[in-house]
Amino acid sequence: MDCLPKHPRSPSSIKYKARVGYEGEYYLVQKFISAGDGFYAVRTPGSGTGKMAKPDIIATDNGELLAIEVKSTRKKYVMLNQEQVNRLLEFCRRFVVKCPRCGVEIKAKPILAVRFLNRGWKFIEVPEDWRGSIIVRVDEASPRLLQSSPSHSDVEAGSSFPKKKALK
Structure with a gap:
């Protein structure tokens, strides 16, 4: 199901880019839904627009709650800028479910x-305390997390997701 939309006259057109992004999100939602009990996902409309922090997809992965920011590209890399990272982390900090029986949050x-078009997917769990941008390259095993500190040191992080059945 990793088919691409019909190649337009102008691949840089906003309409084509939006379509490619939508199809990547739709593909992941379908993978979660088809995985069976304990796995489900929904797209959040208008994600990435406005001032409200919200991811592209909210999903359950065998009991784990996930907030997923999806990027699709034809390039060999993608960058999530510091503001995008902060919005994803803010959503995760504020979107807390509390069990009414035991009180566990x-x-x-x-x-x-x-999604690297025609090359596959990479999944990165963003550290909750991360401050900075993230660059993911198709040919690197780990993403580059660019720390927003005076030293601007690069830190390597492992790609620990997916562990579960939904995206295998």
Whole structure:
């Protein structure tokens, strides 16, 4: 189901880019839904627009709550700028589900899902305390997390997602 929309006259057109992004999100939602009990996902309309922090997809992955920011690209890399990272992390900090019986709080895990067109997917769990931009390259095993500190040191992070059945 990793088919692409019909190639337009202008691949840089806003309409085509939006279509490619929508199809990536739709593909992931369908993978969660088809995985069976314990797995489900919904797209959040208008994600990435306005001032409200909200991810592209909210999903359950065998009991884990996920907030997924989806990026699709034809390039060999994608960058999530500091503002986008902050909005994803803010959503996860504020979107907390509390069990009425035991009082346990369940927080969403912040996930960056990158679709490299005709090359596959990469999934990165963003550290909750991260401050900075993230660059994901198709040919690198780990993403580059660019720390927004005076030293601007690069930090390597492992791609621990997906662990579950939904996206295998």
